[in-house]
Amino acid sequence: MDIIIRNAILVTMDDRHRILKNFSMGIEGGRIVEISEKIKGEADFEISAEGRVVLPGLINAHTHLAMTLFRGSADDLPLMEWLTQEIWPVEAHLEAKDVYAGSLLGCLEMIRSGTTTFNDMYYYLDEVAKSVGEAGIRGVLSFPLLDVAGEEQGEKLLGKAKEGLKRYNGIERDSKIIVFVGPHSPYTCSERLLIQAKVLAEEHNTGLHIHVSETMTEVKNSLDTHGLRPFEYLEKIGFLGENVLAAHGVHVNKAEMDLIKMRGVSIAHSPVSNMKLASGIAPVPEYIKNGINVALGTDGCASNNNLDMFEEIKISALLHKIASGDPSVLKAYSALEMATINAARALGLEKETGSLEIGKRADIIIVDFQNPNLKPLSNPVSHLVYSARGCDVSTTIVNGDVLMLDGELRTLDENRVMKFAEEQAGDLFARAGKEDKLFS
Numbered sequence: 133m134d135i136i137i138r139n140a141i142l143v144t145m146d147d148r149h150r151i152l153k154n155f156s157m158g159i160e161g162g163r164i165v166e167i168s169e170k171i172k173g174e175a176d177f178e179i180s181a182e183g184r185v186v187l188p189g190l191i192n193a194h195t196h197l198a199m200t201l202f203r204g205s206a207d208d209l210p211l212m213e214w215l216t217q218e219i220w221p222v223e224a225h226l227e228a229k230d231v232y233a234g235s236l237l238g239c240l241e242m243i244r245s246g247t248t249t250f251n252d253m254y255y256y257l258d259e260v261a262k263s264v265g266e267a268g269i270r271g272v273l274s275f276p277l278l279d280v281a282g283e284e285q286g287e288k289l290l291g292k293a294k295e296g297l298k299r300y301n302g303i304e305r306d307s308k309i310i311v312f313v314g315p316h317s318p319y320t321c322s323e324r325l326l327i328q329a330k331v332l333a334e335e336h337n338t339g340l341h342i343h344v345s346e347t348m349t350e351v352k353n354s355l356d357t358h359g360l361r362p363f364e365y366l367e368k369i370g371f372l373g374e375n376v377l378a379a380h381g382v383h384v385n386k387a388e389m390d391l392i393k394m395r396g397v398s399i400a401h402s403p404v405s406n407m408k409l410a411s412g413i414a415p416v417p418e419y420i421k422n423g424i425n426v427a428l429g430t431d432g433c434a435s436n437n438n439l440d441m442f443e444e445i446k447i448s449a450l451l452h453k454i455a456s457g458d459p460s461v462l463k464a465y466s467a468l469e470m471a472t473i474n475a476a477r478a479l480g481l482e483k484e485t486g487s488l489e490i491g492k493r494a495d496i497i498i499v500d501f502q503n504p505n506l507k508p509l510s511n512p513v514s515h516l517v518y519s520a521r522g523c524d525v526s527t528t529i530v531n532g533d534v535l536m537l538d539g540e541l542r543t544l545d546e547n548r549v550m551k552f553a554e555e556q557a558g559d560l561f562a563r564a565g566k567e568d569k570l571f572s
């Protein structure tokens with residue numbers, strides 16, 4: 133075997149919800165090949181996990197990775213003002229190198245905080261892919277499509293999306309990169325572009341990543357323009373299907389909930405972003421009650437402002453309790469499912485990742501329970517949801533590759549990545565005439 137992790141507490145997230153005490157796990161050829169109390173023999177690489185918890189790597193189901201460069205640059209604004217006054221004017225000056233630097237920083241932060249797969253939507257997809265390749269993380273990438281500036285813009289971006297699909301999908305079986313089609317939203321894409329995106333995704337047998345029903349303004353505008361709410365409109369044009377991952381889904385009525393269920397659409401819930409932009413509270417307990425698959429995502433670092441999925445898990449569990457007045461409405465285990473197996477399902481990767489099971493890819497994290505915030509050990513799941521933080525992750529493994537071991541990064545040069553991002557952010561804001569955005 134390549135790796136054996138010994139004497140761990142395994143929080144498997146499998147369909148039997150097994151939590152195994154003093155178990156070991158064997159990894160070979162990038163996959164989990166054994167889970168048992170004692171693994172005979174030795175591996176090239178042995179990890180003693182005594183007193184630590186091993187769980188499937190967390191999956192961030194909605195982000196814009198390179199927006200790490202925007203961290204802290206535009207806070208305390210509502211969505212449309214934030215987008216049109218702060219984000220889009222700077223993004224207009226984006227260059228490939230910015231996206232590379234911001235994505236590397238994002239990969240570093242994700243490896244440190246236990247995320248092994250992320251679902252991205254951003255420009256310069258080749259640069260995102262390059263950073264993913266260097267970091268060794270698993271990425272589902274989509275190039276944003278929109279045509280607010282007209283048909284020509286839509287065609288140009290569609291061309292870039294096609295290039296990405298051709299370049300990365302299905303080239304090698306073990307590739308850590310998958311490309312989705314990413315129409316930005318029903319309010320930034322014409323009906324024509326939305327349909328083109330859907331057809332493209334079908335041609336390439338891949339997923340669709342789109343923002344839907346994030347704010348009340350979006351719903352109101354959709355009613356004014358189409359006479360239909362966003363999900364009703366998407367249903368009318370034949371867009372919805374099992375390969376659709378809709379980010380946010382904050383404002384939906386009963387009829388839309390039925391459509392989401394009927395079409396098998398997954399929702400990527402981003403509570404921190406929704407709270408920070410005061411967009412609203414997604415009806416997550418109702419989604420779950422209706423059998424709709426809900427995953428969890430941080431959204432970009434301009435609206436969060438970090439990529440710590442542990443924080444997202446905790447806040448999702450807390451938000452729905454206070455919103456409903458019922459502390460049992462979203463239990464700890466359900467919150468953890470949203471960041472693991474549900475997110476894998478939302479990305480069509482449930483056979484490959486999202487739980488610790490023999491045959492699945494070895495996407496694994498080890499959380500160091502020898503930290504004061506995780507003592508005494510009464511309930512591992514409770515601790516993971518309510519007490520742990522991203523910085524409690526000690527080891528991160530993706531596809532059997534050890535990206536961080538006992539807090540030491542093995543693929544990225546941490547100082548170089550942070551310095552590069554700092555320099556590139558300064559450069560970008562200077563190009564956009566917003567030098568005042570950086571403190572240093």
Ligand SMILES: [Zn+2]
Nearest residue numbers: 343379431432
């Ligand atoms: Zn987003």
